[in-house]
Amino acid sequence: MENKILIIDDDTDLCYLLKNYLMLENYNVTICNDGASGIKEGISNTYQLIILDIMLPIMNGFEVLTTIRKTSSVPILMLTAKDSEVDKVSGLRLGADDYLTKPFLQNEFIARVQSLIRRYTIFNAKHEESETLSFKGLAINRQLRIVNVNGDTIKLTAKEFDLLLFLASNKGQVFTKEQIYNHVWKEEYSYDDSNIMSFISKLRRKIKNTELELDYIQTIHGVGYRFNLGV
Incomplete structure (x- = not known):
């Protein structure tokens, strides 16, 4: 430098x-x-x-x-x-x-x-x-709110970043939709599952690591979601 x-x-x-x-x-x-x-x-x-x-x-x-x-x-x-x-x-x-x-x-x-x-x-x-959370092919800078996948900067909305940071900061822990909503939106859960599912779907597409064939966010059927423990 x-x-x-x-x-x-x-x-x-x-x-x-x-x-x-x-x-x-x-x-x-x-x-x-x-x-x-x-x-x-x-x-x-x-x-x-x-x-x-x-x-x-x-x-x-x-x-x-x-x-x-x-x-x-x-x-x-x-x-x-x-x-x-x-x-x-x-x-x-x-x-x-x-x-x-x-x-x-x-x-x-x-x-x-x-x-x-x-x-x-x-x-x-x-x-x-x-300030940086590092995983296989993925880096999340908390302070600068920058996300990189394989060295490329990924454009996320503010809520998408908050959602990713919340899950990544608790790697491997499974959260229900209600828990995710309460932590990320910081509002009382309104049972609007489609909103959360839509956010997670968009976020997954944006950060999907096709080069390493990795999905960073996993669905735990009947329970909720977690950040991939294997990365």
Whole structure:
């Protein structure tokens, strides 16, 4: 995966220097010279690290940090010319991950960058794994609500996804139509079996794995349905 780094700093000479350091390490670097454009760029695109100066014009680094933290957990390395314990504590309390006081050595800077990106990459991999249910030829991402069959993304309606996720999360357990309705529709069961059967039929067709000849949802006659225990 390409590691992208965003630098938010009004010191153009320093930005140029840091960009050169990072490009030597094969990082893709974007530069913003003010807080407003930095926030827009940081929120609109995916980065593995943001390098943020505290002393910015109009909107300081603490304000930028606070705004970005409302929507993103990307690592943020704060830079400042002040050797101030107050600034350091303030930044860390607001959500910064690390702190460097100018001037700093190239090797120390690169070491901090690599450490933050490594921790973030490992955390994201574990988080993504925990958010994904994986079966033979089928992957369900709970958070992104994405379903893949043999690597192809399958378009499901919101209720179809909820139905699949409910059954897959309880692999092998048999549910009656009433239990499925109560859990997925979250309403009192109205004995409308045809509605549930229609949803399951459509879902089965969409996720049927013809390549592996698998049906992920099984009918247990006289009882209900379950997610295939054999996958």
